[in-house]
Every structure is written in structure tokens, then in C-alpha cells.
Amino acid sequence: MSAEQINVTTASADRAARAALSAVTEPGDERIALRIRDVGADVTWRAVLGGDDVLDRSRVLQRRAEHVEGAEILERADHAGIRYLCPGEPGWPVPLDDMAATLDYGERVPPPLGLWLYGDGDLVALTESAVAMVGSRACTRYGARVASDLATDLALAGRTVISGAAYGIDAAAHRGALGVGGPTIAVLACGVDVPYPRTHAQLLERIAADGLIVSEVPPGSRPMRAWFLARNRIIAAMSAGTIVVEAALRSGALSTATWTQKLSRETLVVPGPITSALSAGCHTLVRDGAGTLVTSVADVLEAIGRLGEHMPPDPERESRPIDDLLPAHAMVREFMHADAVDTVAGLAASTGLPAHTVAIVLRELAVAGWVTREDGGWRLGSTISPLETRT
Numbered sequence: 001m002s003a004e005q006i007n008v009t010t011a012s013a014d015r016a017a018r019a020a021l022s023a024v025t026e027p028g029d030e031r032i033a034l035r036i037r038d039v040g041a042d043v044t045w046r047a048v049l050g051g052d053d054v055l056d057r058s059r060v061l062q063r064r065a066e067h068v069e070g071a072e073i074l075e076r077a078d079h080a081g082i083r084y085l086c087p088g089e090p091g092w093p094v095p096l097d098d099m100a101a102t103l104d105y106g107e108r109v110p111p112p113l114g115l116w117l118y119g120d121g122d123l124v125a126l127t128e129s130a131v132a133m134v135g136s137r138a139c140t141r142y143g144a145r146v147a148s149d150l151a152t153d154l155a156l157a158g159r160t161v162i163s164g165a166a167y168g169i170d171a172a173a174h175r176g177a178l179g180v181g182g183p184t185i186a187v188l189a190c191g192v193d194v195p196y197p198r199t200h201a202q203l204l205e206r207i208a209a210d211g212l213i214v215s216e217v218p219p220g221s222r223p224m225r226a227w228f229l230a231r232n233r234i235i236a237a238m239s240a241g242t243i244v245v246e247a248a249l250r251s252g253a254l255s256t257a258t259w260t261q262k263l264s265r266e267t268l269v270v271p272g273p274i275t276s277a278l279s280a281g282c283h284t285l286v287r288d289g290a291g292t293l294v295t296s297v298a299d300v301l302e303a304i305g306r307l308g309e310h311m312p313p314d315p316e317r318e319s320r321p322i323d324d325l326l327p328a329h330a331m332v333r334e335f336m337h338a339d340a341v342d343t344v345a346g347l348a349a350s351t352g353l354p355a356h357t358v359a360i361v362l363r364e365l366a367v368a369g370w371v372t373r374e375d376g377g378w379r380l381g382s383t384i385s386p387l388e389t390r391t
Helices: 003-024 030-039 041-050 060-065 070-079 094-104 123-127 141-156 169-178 198-210 225-237 253-262 277-287 297-304 327-335 344-351 355-367
Strands: 083-085 115-118 130-135 160-163 184-187 212-215 241-245 266-270 371-374 377-380
Touching: 003 030, 003 041, 003 060, 003 070, 003 083, 030 041, 030 094, 041 060, 070 083, 094 123, 094 225, 123 160, 123 184, 123 212, 130 141, 130 169, 130 225, 130 253, 141 160, 141 169, 141 241, 141 266, 141 297, 160 169, 169 184, 169 198, 184 198, 184 225, 198 212, 225 253, 241 253, 241 277, 241 297, 253 266, 253 277, 266 277, 266 297, 327 344, 327 355, 344 355, 344 377, 355 371
Parallel strands: 130 160, 130 241, 160 184, 184 212, 241 266
Antiparallel strands: 083 115, 115 212, 371 377
């Protein structure tokens, strides 16, 4: 057997082992992640099959694994049009590698064994400029509107919107992006072929048409309560930052914010009414310095971009035409009166400039529409607002 054939066989065994492990282990299991890092997926799978005291003291995993074949899972998925992507393979997003890097530190964010994908989107391309949005399932009309508007603006700015396809803020975020033809990714806590919630089946099909449905659990898996919290770490890892729109103090959306912070991503928080319990978690994040307050897409882009790349305009420092005038021109204009005719001699006396300089400046200001010649003198033109002139 050639070296190339050995590599292909090894890669095939690794894929089958990861698929099998995804069917029997809990998402985000640190012990499994550490063992795979140390000895590889195939050896880890064989350890589970043989009964490993460190990984599986109660033998729960071993019993689950008795009738599981990774190759069969992969084959069934392929027939259903579902792809399986493993770490290190072409198409694996670089941002997800940050999860594996955390295994060497205290704040661990275990990487997925692999990702099941349904849809036509390219995961690498979609996650190159992605922003996550999470929040309350029982959101208010204010929250739904803000989420939808932000997602729309992000999509128009070329960003992929990532969320979890749940009721409330998640659905509003997906629909906001889809409404302007933007791609979006739904990360599920169930199989990619299981529409959850069921009433979002049509929404999920729309997402898959131009974006992707992603999960770390194999096709056919029904959602489990604990899997939603584990799923949130993938949402955080795929994104440059996570926007939290309406989250109560015990909201699951705050777990996404926690994963985001562990991965050194930006946590962005939309404020709500101080009387709203649904925004209490958001306000706590800002109060504790764990999140950056945002009120527009400009704020979001500035926070997640390179320093100064998307600096939002300062409403108090918006550029005015007068700011572009040369010093002498600005001075002459400043000393002119709004409702009177000024003379060259009078302006020379008030500005301290030579009369011939004032005459040249006035002619140049006239070309630009700042002043007009009238009754042997000069009057301010319509270029500038009366509020900006001397009285």
C-alpha cells in the first residue's frame, strides 16, 4: 500500500470514527475532545467500544456504541444530501480552530467532532465575515424589529448572519437577512434534517437555499435540552462577534455571550427599556463590562472590524462645507454680516488682512457660491445657512 493510499485510509477511518462518536457522545464533551487531540478520533472510538474507565466509567457510551457504525451514518447522510466536514479538511473554517486552542487553557471551549451541513452555501466563505445574533424566544415587538433591522443592514454590508433558528430574536435575525437576499447560517441543537421548531420548516428551507444549516449531532437526532447550550459555543466561534438582543437574567442567550468572551470575540449588546425584564441580562452585560453597547449597524461594524475601519460618524462632528475653506477665506466669510452688504475696505479693517488679499478672497468665494457682488459691495450667498453667519 502506497503512502497516499495509507493517508486516504487513515482519513476515512478518522471521519467514520468522528461520525460514530457524534452519535454516542454528548456535544462539547471535554474528555472526548482532549482524548482526540492526544491520540486521534479512531483510537478514541476504539477506546469507547472497549470500555474506557476515564472516558466512560459508567459504560453508558459503550452501550450506546454497540450498534453504531460511522461509515453507515456517513452513507445515509450522503444519500440525503447532507455533508460531513471534519477539522483539518478542505472547507473547515479557520475561526473554529480557536476552539481547539482553548483546550490548553482553563477557559475551555471544546471543538465539535465535525459538522453536519445541509444547504448549498460554502462554510468558509460564509464565516469569513459573519456576525451572530441571539436573544429571547419570547421577544417583544421592539426586540424583533431591532433584530430584523440589524440583520438586514448587516446583510447589506456583506456580512453573514448566524443564529439558532429558534422563535423570537433568532427567527427575526434570519428573516431580516433573507429579506434582502443575504446569506444566513442556522446552527441547530438537533439533526440538520430535523426541522425544529417544526413551524420553522419553511424558514429552514429558505436558509438552506442560499446559506447553510449546521449541527454537530448526526442527522435524525432529536433536540435535547442540554444540547442548546452546547450549540451556542459553535454560534459564537463562527462569528467575529455576537449581538445580544433582549435577554433576561437567566436567558440561554447569555450562554452564547459567555462562549463569545471565552473565545475573545466581541460581545455586542442592544439596550432596551430599563423597565423590561427581557433586557435585564443585556444591561447586566454592559454594566459588568462584559459587552459593548450598540445601537446601529455602524456600531457593530466598528466593533468587529479593524481599529478605525468602520468608524461610525460622530453626529457632533459632521463635516460642513465651511470646514474645507482655507483660513483666509474662512476668516473673511466669518466677518461678513447676514443681512448687510460688506465692502472690501470694511472687511480689511475687521479681519486685519490687506485690502488686495480681501478682494482676491471675495472673488474666489464668489466662484464657489459663498458670496455675491451687490450694490458696490459683497453679500453672503446661499451656500451657507443663516444660522452659521454673523449677525
